[in-house]
Amino acid sequence: MGIGDDIKCVPRVRVLRDTYMAVSKIIHTMDNTANNSKIIYFVRHGQSTGNIDHSSSILDAPLTELGKSQASFVELDVDLVVCSPMRRALETLHYSMIKGKKFLINYDCREKVCGPSDRIILEPEYVERDEEFSLRMINFANFLLNAEFNKIAVVCHGCVIASLTGTYLNNADVIIANLDTIKMVANGRILPILCCGSSW
Numbered sequence: 001m002g003i004g005d006d007i008k009c010v011p012r013v014r015v016l017r018d019t020y021m022a023v024s025k026i027i028h029t030m031d032n033t034a035n036n037s038k039i040i041y042f043v044r045h046g047q048s049t050g051n052i053d054h055s056s057s058i059l060d061a062p063l064t065e066l067g068k069s070q071a072s073f074v075e076l077d078v079d080l081v082v083c084s085p086m087r088r089a090l091e092t093l094h095y096s097m098i099k100g101k102k103f104l105i106n107y108d109c110r111e112k113v114c115g116p117s118d119r120i121i122l123e124p125e126y127v128e129r130d131e132e133f134s135l136r137m138i139n140f141a142n143f144l145l146n147a148e149f150n151k152i153a154v155v156c157h158g159c160v161i162a163s164l165t166g167t168y169l170n171n172a173d174v175i176i177a178n179l180d181t182i183k184m185v186a187n188g189r190i191l192p193i194l195c196c197g198s199s200w
Contacts, residue, residue, distance in 0.1 A: 050117030061117035070172035071095035111157035141186035
């Protein structure tokens with residue numbers, strides 16, 4: 001089985017199959033001996049209430065019915081599943097068909113805090129500074145590279161995925177990460193992205 005063959009694609013959901021194949025070719029040409037050919041899948045959460053109403057004051061935005069349906073088409077079988085503690089990511093994992101040998105919630109892969117929908121219930125009101133977010137991404141990139149698992153799925157958010165891969169995903173899209181890009185971030189080179197004030 002080749003890289004990307006274990007991802008089930010349903011025509012109804014845009015899953016970026018072409019991107020998987022293109023990235024797979026890059027991964028095959030990279031020197032991954034130090035990482036035992038580690039594969040990291042990033043899964044963006046399904047549509048949330050915050051995606052349809054950007055001015056929403058709902059804390060920790062949940063999935064919409066469409067978001068639950070989108071999540072149900074995501075299917076992966078991996079060694080480790082890492083999930084953001086945000087409700088929309090946890091619900092995406094719940095409604096998906098992602099299987100893993102181990103599951104872990106990691107606060108470093110939560111969304112950049114730009115407003116109420118990005119705050120967890122009982123958190124104080126604040127907006128996360130770019131420097132704080134960048135530090136979290138460096139920590140999370142190092143965590144992924146040092147995790148002793150070959151196949152990892154990360155269920156998280158648009159800004160996190162864009163920061164670590166350079167790619168903006170739609171809701172419930174999946175991408176295979178280029179490990180060289182993750183290494184770059186782990187070494188402190190943060191990819192320039194626009195989060196707050198965008199449609200994330």
